[in-house]
Amino acid sequence: MRRRNSDGRRDKKSESYYSDHKFWRKVGRVAKKAGQSVIYAALLLYYTLQKEDVPKKVKVTIIGALGYFILPTDLIPDFALGLGFTDDLGALGIALVQVSMYIDDEIKAKAKNRLGEWFKGDIDTKEVDNKLL
Numbered sequence: 001m002r003r004r005n006s007d008g009r010r011d012k013k014s015e016s017y018y019s020d021h022k023f024w025r026k027v028g029r030v031a032k033k034a035g036q037s038v039i040y041a042a043l044l045l046y047y048t049l050q051k052e053d054v055p056k057k058v059k060v061t062i063i064g065a066l067g068y069f070i071l072p073t074d075l076i077p078d079f080a081l082g083l084g085f086t087d088d089l090g091a092l093g094i095a096l097v098q099v100s101m102y103i104d105d106e107i108k109a110k111a112k113n114r115l116g117e118w119f120k121g122d123i124d125t126k127e128v129d130n131k132l133l
Contacts, residue, residue: 018067026070031118034088039118040125041092042069043111044103044132054102065095093131100132 023046031039048054049062068091096103108129115123 018063018070022070023066036115036119036124037127038069038089038092040111040115040128041089041096042066043114044107044128045092045095045099047107047110048099048102051102051107054099058099058102061095061098065091093128096128096131103132 023042027039027042045062045066049059049066054062069088108125112123112125115125
């Protein structure tokens with residue numbers, strides 16, 4: 001399923017904005033500010049995208065969500081205190097629910113391991129993991 005704007009048209013901007021380089025640059029820049037839930041959700045989608053057995057239409061959904069996350073301008077600017085990543089988590093969460101059947105324990109382990117690079121010590125992924133059930 002392709003991402004759509006509020007008027008129902010395809011969200012080509014977020015689909016075309018994604019690249020691995022832009023993803024890692026954004027994650028590295030905003031990890032602490034965005035918080036564990038946002039970064040963990042993004043990492044789960046990223047690692048799911050890397051799997052060869054994931055169908056193309058599922059990958060398009062992931063690319064749309066990650067593209068939205070990467071966009072420098074979105075519905076709620078990332079610099080808005082306390083709210084900046086709310087819309088990003090919403091977009092990532094919707095995509096996670098749609099692709100959850102492809103997220104296995106290996107992907108979760110990779111995402112948690114990488115999450116530990118930014119959030120030393122107490123990693124809590126329950127909020128996102130509970131949405132995958």
